[in-house]
Amino acid sequence: MNKLPYVQPEREVFYCLGILLLVISALAETKKGKKVLTIDKLQSFYFLASRPDFLNSVLVLAGKTSLAIDEVDYYTVETISLNIDELFDRQRILQMIKILSSKDYMDAGYSKTDGYFFNLTYEGHIAASKLEGSYFEKVRGFIERISAFQSYSPNKINGYIKSVLVRG
Template sequence: MKKLPFIQPKKEFYLNVAVLLLVLNKLFETSRGKKNLNIDRIQTFYFLVNNPQILNKVLAHFNKKQIEIDVTDYYTVEKIFLDVSDLYDKKKLAVLIRFITLKGYVAVDFTKEDGFVFCLNSSGEDIVESLNSSYFKKITFFTEAALTLRSKNLSSINTFINSLIR
């Protein structure tokens, strides 16, 4: 008897590409128009939008408005036994960024302060506009909630996240 494969959605490559594009679409610049979404910021925000229960705690910690999260985003095996690899696995993120760069979905600039910073170009924006399923609408909602954290020091966000997951 053969076992049926179990596909874990969070490990599906193209789903992760789409989530990354949504993060880049909303969070690539500060409210003052400064591009500052470097690899480290992408990794932190990518982790937060994939873990809305952690996002809510971070928002509360920084006295920002929390979001209403569906019970299915709290009480799943995946959320109870948190996979923190998205926060620490730079190889996975590098593969995703390399893919979207080679596909021509992003523009990359270099700044003295932040190093290489990323934002979507028109091709990437076209892809994001086509992501209209309920799942992607939910991810977009989470990225919009994370907008209030763009101006926060990345080190202080990561320190707080680390205190939550230990």
């Protein structure tokens, strides 16, 4: 008898790339058109977008409006045993950036003061708009709340994240 493989959704590459596309699509620029999505912010925003329970804790700590999260999002393996590797694994986010860039979905600009800024190309925006289904709709809602941190420095965002990690 063959065993079926157990696939962890949060590790499935297409799932992760979809979340990353949505994060870049929504958070690369402010409403005034200022590019703000550096590699540090991208990594933090991706981490928060894929962990709604943790995002809620960060929102509350920052004095922002919390999310209404479904029960299924509270009681997952990820919330019971939080894996923070993605918060510190720069190589993983760079691999996902390479994949999106190879598909001509991403573009990058450079600033001497802040380094690289990431954005989607026209093709990337089309791909992001085609992501459908209830889970991706939830992720869009999470990202909408993350937009409150767009103007924050990466250090300030990571400070909130670290405070939540320390509190447990």
